[in-house]
Amino acid sequence: MSHDEHPAHWHEHPDGSTHEHGSAPWKHDGVRVIPGSRLDGNTAQTPGMDRKAAINFARVGAQKLWAGTVTIHANAKTGAHHHGHLESVIYIVQGRARMRWGEHLEFTAEAGPGDFIYVPPYVPHQEINASPTEALECVLCRSDGEAVAVNLDIEPAEKPEHVLWVDPTHPKGAV
Secondary structure, eight states: OOGGGSOTTEEEOTTSOEEETTSTHHHHHSOOOOOGGGOBOOSOOOTTOEEEEEESHHHHOOSSOEEEEEEEOTTOBOOOEEOTTOOEEEEEEESOEEEEESTTSOEEEEEOTTOEEEEOTTOOEEEEEOOSSSOEEEEEEESSSSOOOEEOOOOOOSSOEEOOEEETTEEEEEO
């Protein structure tokens, strides 16, 4: 049956399969809730960081994204790494993040609760928990269902250059 032949109450999936709205298949192929207590730690790891997957292909069939949590313990930092062709968004839930990036991790910026961080593809970076006493808790989303983490052996710059966040709303930068 072609798309034009389906009654209005049918829905076509990107894979070409169809389901009738309100039919039983939506029960298992629809919205998924992943309890925070059931995240999967079996994912690509970077030294100094604990990643746990909530949304990926293996868990829910996600085709174009990965989402999960990241915890960096007090006064800890990750090793230098990048995520290949993936774009990443980090949302700070609790704590203070200091990001270093560049060929020698020569640039730095900080973010706190409620802030978002964007990491473009292939950018060498390092996440640092700027607090000596509080864990850094983040939510992480990536632009593909695969978990790519390429650990790098980088000699860091002695004093990284502080970079203000610059965007159309803050053309002169914001701390």
